[in-house]
Amino acid sequence: MLDTRDAAPLPDWLERLAASRLPTLVGLVEATREDQRAVVEGIITPFNSGVNESPITDLKLQKRITAGRAGAPLLRTPRHPHDPTSVPLPVTLRHGSVR
Numbered sequence: 277m278l279d280t281r282d283a284a285p286l287p288d289w290l291e292r293l294a295a296s297r298l299p300t301l302v303g304l305v306e307a308t309r310e311d312q313r314a315v316v317e318g319i320i321t322p323f324n325s326g327v328n329e330s331p332i333t334d335l336k337l338q339k340r341i342t343a344g345r346a347g348a349p350l351l352r353t354p355r356h357p358h359d360p361t362s363v364p365l366p367v368t369l370r371h372g373s374v375r
Contacts, residue, residue, distance in 0.1 A: 277289070277319055278319060281319060281320050281321075281322070282319070282320070283315075283316040283319040283320050286312070286315070286316065286319070290305050290308060290309065293305045
């Protein structure tokens with residue numbers, strides 16, 4: 277479908293996926309049918325957002341890496357901006373910066 281930019285086989289393909297009764301594939305069918313018009317447009321038009329996908333993926337990865345550093349022990353440490361006894365945030369976690 278994608279190589280030929282032909283969305284005509286889409287309904288039959290979705291029916292075959294739904295008939296499989298595999299929960300993951302049935303979920304894909306349901307999600308595709310919710311916005312089938314957009315899926316068809318994505319198949320038949322030559323335009324794509326690939327140029328934007330790489331920077332977005334990189335940003336998401338950086339956020340996941342940063343969140344990974346903020347494990348449960350770090351989150352349990354008391355931090356209050358005006359309390360001199362609180363532990364300061366590591367530099368990598370201040371103001372959302374990634375270093």
